[in-house]
Amino acid sequence: MTTTPRTSPEIGGMGHSLKRKEDPRFIRGQGNYVDDVSLPGMLHMDIVRSPFAHARIKKIDTTAALKVPGVLAVITGETLAQFNLHWMPTLMSDTQMVLPTEKVMYQAQEVAAVIATDRYTAADGVAAVEVDYDPLPVVVDPFKALEPGAPVLRTDKKDKKDNRIFHWEVGDRAGTDQAFKDAAAVVKQRIYIPRIHVASIETCGCVASFNKTDGKLTVWMTTQAPHAIRTVFALVAGHVGLSEEKIRIISPDIGGGFGGKVPVYPGYVIAVAASVVTGKPVKWVEDRMENLQADSFARDYHIDAELAADKDGRMTALRIKTLADHGYADAAANPSKFPAGLFSICTGSYDIKSAFVEVDGVYTNKAPGGIAYRCSFRVTEAAHAIERMVDVLAQQLKIDPALLRMKNFIPPDKFPYKSATGWEYDSGNYAGALNKAMDQIGYAALRKEQADKRARGELMGIGICSFTEIVGAGPSKHFDILGIKMFDSCELRVHPTGKALARFGTKSQGQGHETTYAQIIAEELGIPAAHVQVEEGDTDTAPYGLGTYASRSTPVAGAAGAMAARKVRDKAKKIAAHLLEVAEEDLVWEPGKFSVKGAPNKAKTIQEIALAAYTNHPQGMEAGLEAVNYYDPPNLTFPFGSYICVVDIDRGTGEVKIRRFVAIDDCGNIINPMIVQGQVHGGLTMGMAPALLEEISYDESGNIQGGSFMDYLVPTAVETPKWETGHTVTPSPHHPLGAKGVGESATVGAPPAIANAVVDALAHLGVTHIDIPITPEKVWRILKDKGVAE
Amino acid sequence: MARHTVRLTVNGTPREADVESRLLLVHLLRESFRLTGTHIGCDTTHCGACTVLLDGVPVKSCTVLAVQADGRKVTTVEGLETDKLHPIQEAFMEEHGLQCGFCTPGMMLTSAALLEKTKNPGEDEIRHAISGNLCRCTGYVNIVKAVQHAAAKLG
Numbered sequence: 001m002t003t004t005p006r007t008s009p010e011i012g013g014m015g016h017s018l019k020r021k022e023d024p025r026f027i028r029g030q031g032n033y034v035d036d037v038s039l040p041g042m043l044h045m046d047i048v049r050s051p052f053a054h055a056r057i058k059k060i061d062t063t064a065a066l067k068v069p070g071v072l073a074v075i076t077g078e079t080l081a082q083f084n085l086h087w088m089p090t091l092m093s094d095t096q097m098v099l100p101t102e103k104v105m106y107q108a109q110e111v112a113a114v115i116a117t118d119r120y121t122a123a124d125g126v127a128a129v130e131v132d133y134d135p136l137p138v139v140v141d142p143f144k145a146l147e148p149g150a151p152v153l154r155t156d157k158k159d160k161k162d163n164r165i166f167h168w169e170v171g172d173r174a175g176t177d178q179a180f181k182d183a184a185a186v187v188k189q190r191i192y193i194p195r196i197h198v199a200s201i202e203t204c205g206c207v208a209s210f211n212k213t214d215g216k217l218t219v220w221m222t223t224q225a226p227h228a229i230r231t232v233f234a235l236v237a238g239h240v241g242l243s244e245e246k247i248r249i250i251s252p253d254i255g256g257g258f259g260g261k262v263p264v265y266p267g268y269v270i271a272v273a274a275s276v277v278t279g280k281p282v283k284w285v286e287d288r289m290e291n292l293q294a295d296s297f298a299r300d301y302h303i304d305a306e307l308a309a310d311k312d313g314r315m316t317a318l319r320i321k322t323l324a325d326h327g328y329a330d331a332a333a334n335p336s337k338f339p340a341g342l343f344s345i346c347t348g349s350y351d352i353k354s355a356f357v358e359v360d361g362v363y364t365n366k367a368p369g370g371i372a373y374r375c376s377f378r379v380t381e382a383a384h385a386i387e388r389m390v391d392v393l394a395q396q397l398k399i400d401p402a403l404l405r406m407k408n409f410i411p412p413d414k415f416p417y418k419s420a421t422g423w424e425y426d427s428g429n430y431a432g433a434l435n436k437a438m439d440q441i442g443y444a445a446l447r448k449e450q451a452d453k454r455a456r457g458e459l460m461g462i463g464i465c466s467f468t469e470i471v472g473a474g475p476s477k478h479f480d481i482l483g484i485k486m487f488d489s490c491e492l493r494v495h496p497t498g499k500a501l502a503r504f505g506t507k508s509q510g511q512g513h514e515t516t517y518a519q520i521i522a523e524e525l526g527i528p529a530a531h532v533q534v535e536e537g538d539t540d541t542a543p544y545g546l547g548t549y550a551s552r553s554t555p556v557a558g559a560a561g562a563m564a565a566r567k568v569r570d571k572a573k574k575i576a577a578h579l580l581e582v583a584e585e586d587l588v589w590e591p592g593k594f595s596v597k598g599a600p601n602k603a604k605t606i607q608e609i610a611l612a613a614y615t616n617h618p619q620g621m622e623a624g625l626e627a628v629n630y631y632d633p634p635n636l637t638f639p640f641g642s643y644i645c646v647v648d649i650d651r652g653t654g655e656v657k658i659r660r661f662v663a664i665d666d667c668g669n670i671i672n673p674m675i676v677q678g679q680v681h682g683g684l685t686m687g688m689a690p691a692l693l694e695e696i697s698y699d700e701s702g703n704i705q706g707g708s709f710m711d712y713l714v715p716t717a718v719e720t721p722k723w724e725t726g727h728t729v730t731p732s733p734h735h736p737l738g739a740k741g742v743g744e745s746a747t748v749g750a751p752p753a754i755a756n757a758v759v760d761a762l763a764h765l766g767v768t769h770i771d772i773p774i775t776p777e778k779v780w781r782i783l784k785d786k787g788v789a790e
Numbered sequence: 791m792a793r794h795t796v797r798l799t800v801n802g803t804p805r806e807a808d809v810e811s812r813l814l815l816v817h818l819l820r821e822s823f824r825l826t827g828t829h830i831g832c833d834t835t836h837c838g839a840c841t842v843l844l845d846g847v848p849v850k851s852c853t854v855l856a857v858q859a860d861g862r863k864v865t866t867v868e869g870l871e872t873d874k875l876h877p878i879q880e881a882f883m884e885e886h887g888l889q890c891g892f893c894t895p896g897m898m899l900t901s902a903a904l905l906e907k908t909k910n911p912g913e914d915e916i917r918h919a920i921s922g923n924l925c926r927c928t929g930y931v932n933i934v935k936a937v938q939h940a941a942a943k944l945g
Binding site for chain 1: 810812813817820821824825826827828829830831832833834836837839866867868870871875879882883884886888889890891892893894895898913916917918920921922923924925926927928929930931932933934
């Protein structure tokens with residue numbers, strides 16, 4: 001099912017699979033990514049990184065490095081300390097070193113930066129910097145980090161006596177405890193969701209260019225949130241003369257973001273400092289190992305989950321206690337009031353009366369972070385917890401997992417639905433999506449096939465996930481980042497010839513905003529999408545917005561686009577009434593023109609009206625046809641879906657093969673079906689990746705395992721199955737277009753579907769849970785243990 | 791460090807450069823010749839964003855020295871289009887085989903080389919052929935479709 005278009009293909013509004021406006025430049029290699037920026041006299045920066053996870057720096061000797069021909073400077077923490085720029089705030093109001101003056105706190109931490117005439121010379125300089133370290137005790141295990149007597153890591157914080165960052169809780173503790181006491185059935189499970197990395201194919205970097213004459217700083221930067229970055233730079237470096245009106249952040253084409261390009265990394269700040277000091281442009285682009293080892297990670301949640309049910313299998317209560325390993329600093333990218341993001345969406349798609357959730361954040365000697373990996377602020381962790389627990393319960397109760405879900409779904413007539421953890425779900429039809437998925441995959445036949453195979457000793461599993469997402473942050477009452485409310489914006493100008501320019505506060509990283517936003521304007525004004533130029537990412541020209549992450553572009557900036565277009569339409573109506581010499585009430589709108597009621601031949605097109613706005617506007621009205629909207633969403637949106645995965649397991653190798661995967665998504669009304677399907681394909685692959693392949697772990701000494709593409713296994717086309725997709729459409733009642741956002745749904749929904757399928761394949765052997773990534777080795781060990789390995 | 795003069799043909803045009811022995815082909819293309827369509831995504835020859843054709847064979851230009859390209863023919867993404875788009879370029883656009891565009895040049899060159907030697911590759915063959923090129927956005931489904939689309943067009 002797709003949304004039926006209201007506009008003609010020539011206009012190309014919502015529901016049309018318009019080819020992307022971005023593509024002509026990308027297929028010719030004419031995209032403009034940060035590393036493609038080259039300025040006259042540009043210098044290059046490379047970074048010295050710590051081999052130790054925790055050590056005191058005894059000495060940094062830059063003598064040999066400075067002798068390398070072409071090396072101009074070596075910047076250390078001491079250099080930055082002269083300007084009080086050696087520390088910076090994180091987005092979670094924690095602090096983080098830019099460069100150390102005393103200690104390093106994680107392997108691959110930035111220690112010094114070499115500035116040179118070209119990138120090879122800068123690397124020579126890095127090799128020549130000698131650092132003398134005195135290793136310190138390393139804290140790797142987050143549970144041990146909280147034990148009494150554990151070394152206190154953040155000695156820079158005066159009164160800090162332990163390694164706890166925060167304790168956060170939501171829900172009704174007493175009520176939930178009581179519900180567990182009264183329950184007929186209770187299941188418990190420890191679930192670890194390991195540390196992973198977004199690994200966008202473009203790494204992070206910037207070109208910082210400070211003009212000493214006019215004091216203007218321009219930074220081309222791999223950022224998903226250019227406006228917020230500008231303000232952060234002004235706040236962090238205001239004391240050295242960087243003033244917000246003189247800072248211009250340009251986020252050019254971005255080679256994938258997925259949340260990894262939200263934070264401010266030390267490299268950006270050092271490059272800016274280097275440009276200010278040298279007066280020359282400085283380029284810094286990290287390599288892949290730096291990217292994987294030092295940039296913000298995702299997940300790393302140790303979850304203890306308990307689910308209670310009555311004798312009929314109706315879920316009554318959920319209790320979750322989680323330890324969140326944030327590494328050396330809380331450098332997550334959550335809304336400020338949500339230290340564990342939107343993890344409290346963990347009651348999922350189910351009508352569970354009581355819930356209590358608590359999360360403790362912990363410091364360890366690991367790279368700092370806690371960003372999203374293509375999801376809305378910890379919703380993947382939440383979905384994994386509840387969707388695994390539902391299957392654990394189904395297994396204990398010996399109920400088919402599809403049936404257990406159907407029995408417990410929030411019914412369609414209960415929306416808007418207030419969850420036990422306080423969210424108000426906007427709309428949903430969960431049974432509709434699951435039924436469609438079951439029909440499409442042939443669920444009953446698969447269960448029969450599984451029974452037959454099991455009798456023959458073959459291992460086949462079927463896994464279901466019926467997730468609910470929470471995206472589109474967010475209403476300003478609750479959602480801000482460093483105090484800046486999470487609105488987003490559109491500035492729309494209609495030119496005299498009826499063509500339009502629309503600028504937004506977000507920033508696409510591959511999602512196709514230039515196309516989708518143009519379609520929104522086309523839908524609302526009837527100006528062909530081909531004639532709507534969309535721009536974003538340049539803080540000197542685009543209106544202020546919080547950026548693109550957490551599937552917020554369509555829910556927030558897309559809504560701003562629709563509202564700006566409606567403002568333009570209101571003015572256009574006044575002009576049309578003037579031109580047609582009728583009252584406004586006598587006009588009717590259809591995409592592209594106003595006509596007089598009962599006299600459809602008396603009409604003015606939006607193009608005629610646009611021309612009149614500049615040539616023949618009514619007396620007393622301002623000339624021009626433009627509008628700005630800063631959209632503050634009344635609520636979040638709640639996309640959902642049901643996924644079913646079929647796996648076969650090789651008893652000889654433990655390899656899990658995904659035979660089929662059906663994904664039914666409901667993201668409300670669809671703007672561009674082709675783009676939506678592409679987002680789902682990509683999201684599914686980024687869901688499969690942590691389910692089967694990806695993990696960054698640390699050994700006892702804090703050495704990173706999985707710090708390069710040698711051993712951090714990003715899926716190739718060979719491991720990736722042929723995804724089967726479909727949709728149901730349940731519009732959001734509060735979004736002006738009824739849309740909900742889709743970029744991340746599949747990343748949220750895929751991992752539990754896969755994990756549930758593997759566990760299902762092994763359930764008859766007594767297996768109730770396997771932590772992701774479910775590697776062949778992990779499965780083979782289970783098979784061996786159960787005596788069924790071949 | 792020793793320097794060398796390399797002479798090579800890039801997208802049909804003879805080019806010459808004075809290079810250090812250690813200069814990588816990808817940097818020669820991107821920085822000396824300003825052909826920035828060839829991208830860099832890793833340092834371990836895994837991602838394939840830097841794929842170019844060396845005498846018609848896909849290579850990862852981050853693992854080829856500029857001096858190794860001396861006397862040879864290099865095709866980059868900028869050389870795919872002649873008086874009209876190459877069928878693989880058209881197919882990627884038609885089938886929505888790209889999102890952020892960063893892996894796209896390498897992916898298209900690998901695919902174009904496959905179609906040069908194999909007329910109608912099957913899905914498995916395509917998936918194996920592009921398995922040295924990582925894409926984080928598309929999930930490969932539409933890339934496979936694009937290669938099939940181009941194959942049909944090329945007959």
